[in-house]
Amino acid sequence: MKISDKILAFFDGHKRDLPWRNNPTPYKTLVSEIMLQQTRVDTVIPYFNRFMKELPTISSLAKADDELLYKLWQGLGYYNRAKNLKKAAIIIMEKHGGIIPNTISELESLPGIGPYTAGAIGAIAFQINTVAIDGNVLRVFSRYFGITDDIRLESTKNVIKSRLEGIYPANRLNDFTEALMEIGAIVCLPNGKPLCDTCPLSNACFAYSNKMIDVIPLKSKLVHRRKELKTVLFIKKEDRVLILKRPRTGILSNLWELPNIEGHLSKEEVLLWLSQNGLPASRVLSGINFVHIFTHIEWNMKSYVVQIDQIPFHMENDFIEITEIEKKYSVPTAFLPFFNQFK
DNA sequence: AATACGGGGCA
DNA sequence: TGCCCAGTATT
Numbered sequence: 001m002k003i004s005d006k007i008l009a010f011f012d013g014h015k016r017d018l019p020w021r022n023n024p025t026p027y028k029t030l031v032s033e034i035m036l037q038q039t040r041v042d043t044v045i046p047y048f049n050r051f052m053k054e055l056p057t058i059s060s061l062a063k064a065d066d067e068l069l070y071k072l073w074q075g076l077g078y079y080n081r082a083k084n085l086k087k088a089a090i091i092i093m094e095k096h097g098g099i100i101p102n103t104i105s106e107l108e109s110l111p112g113i114g115p116y117t118a119g120a121i122g123a124i125a126f127q128i129n130t131v132a133i134d135g136n137v138l139r140v141f142s143r144y145f146g147i148t149d150d151i152r153l154e155s156t157k158n159v160i161k162s163r164l165e166g167i168y169p170a171n172r173l174n175d176f177t178e179a180l181m182e183i184g185a186i187v188c189l190p191n192g193k194p195l196c197d198t199c200p201l202s203n204a205c206f207a208y209s210n211k212m213i214d215v216i217p218l219k220s221k222l223v224h225r226r227k228e229l230k231t232v233l234f235i236k237k238e239d240r241v242l243i244l245k246r247p248r249t250g251i252l253s254n255l256w257e258l259p260n261i262e263g264h265l266s267k268e269e270v271l272l273w274l275s276q277n278g279l280p281a282s283r284v285l286s287g288i289n290f291v292h293i294f295t296h297i298e299w300n301m302k303s304y305v306v307q308i309d310q311i312p313f314h315m316e317n318d319f320i321e322i323t324e325i326e327k328k329y330s331v332p333t334a335f336l337p338f339f340n341q342f343k
Numbered sequence: 344a345a346t347a348c349g350g351g352g353c354a
Numbered sequence: 355t356g357c358c359c360a361g362t363a364t365t
Binding site: 038039040042043075076077078079080081153154191193223250251252253292293294295296297332333334 | 344345346347348349350351352353354
Binding site: 032033034035036037038039040041043044078080081084111112113114115116117120132134135136137139177178181182184185190191219221222 | 359
């Protein structure tokens with residue numbers, strides 16, 4: 001039995017029931033693949049279902065209100081994906097007549113779509129004979145071929161790509177592409193924990209036969225995570241809280257945040273900051289402290305709850321009812337504990 | 344070639 | 355704690 005047949009047979013017998021696999025369309029493939037970038041399937045599922053309900057077509061996505069778009073993405077992370085997805089939808093409407101393009105080069109020219117996603121959409125939605133190399137595929141085939149180089153290196157990905165091209169079947173490119181990733185996701189697990197007993201590749205797997213599953217793949221360490229101190233202010237007047245829109249670029253771009261200041265401030269320093277910013281406070285109380293960890297930054301946040309007597313007239317539109325914030329404003333996870341402390 | 348970019352789940 | 359995740363854009 002050819003290796004590709006074994007892989008396809010495994011997929012037929014073990015594939016998970018995922019929402020984007022029900023009555024698949026290129027649009028479902030596009031949205032799911034963007035959401036799945038660096039994000040687990042289980043995390044994506046509820047986001048995908050909500051997204052498809054609110055924005056069921058390319059055209060609705062292209063016209064979507066930005067606040068709705070970011071709200072649908074709240075908590076999913078890598079928020080530029082949402083921005084780029086809408087940009088891509090607009091380009092598809094304007095330059096491709098509303099039809100998702102069916103060539104790798106056209107797909108890859110869209111914002112937010114790189115080599116992996118173009119390959120995945122090309123193969124899954126359009127049966128293009130192309131390789132889609134994600135983290136799963138790198139792990140499965142570095143083990144299978146016995147490739148001991150650092151899988152973060154572009155050169156290693158190219159080696160795996162060319163080796164992989166040699167085992168592609170003539171048809172069912174869509175199922176085969178998903179099958180490779182499915183094996184990585186449910187059998188060939190990371191951290192030396194693969195379930196080789198149930199793996200369709202084990203009898204020809206280099207790492208398995210050489211007892212090297214715990215050393216392959218080799219992956220270099222990430223750079224050090226820097227620490228930042230912040231003081232977060234929960235400034236409220238009855239049911240309304242002051243929130244600010246973050247810049248269009250950088251971390252958590254376009255999302256809404258609580259006012260925050262670099263460093264850990266004392267109550268007196270907070271009072272000074274408030275008066276300098278035209279916010280005379282009636283009371284400043286210590287709030288909760290919280291640590292939020294990003295991939296490359298750690299925010300150590302100290303908070304204060306500030307009650308003010310009167311909202312300055314020029315800030316009238318910046319104080320939003322909490323229930324309204326929950327419904328319509330996209331607030332990054334890092335700030336949610338400060339809202340939840342009152343529940 | 345290296346870094347910025349989220350958040351959660353699991354040893 | 356550290357690793358990993360259906361990666362891409364920017365520098």
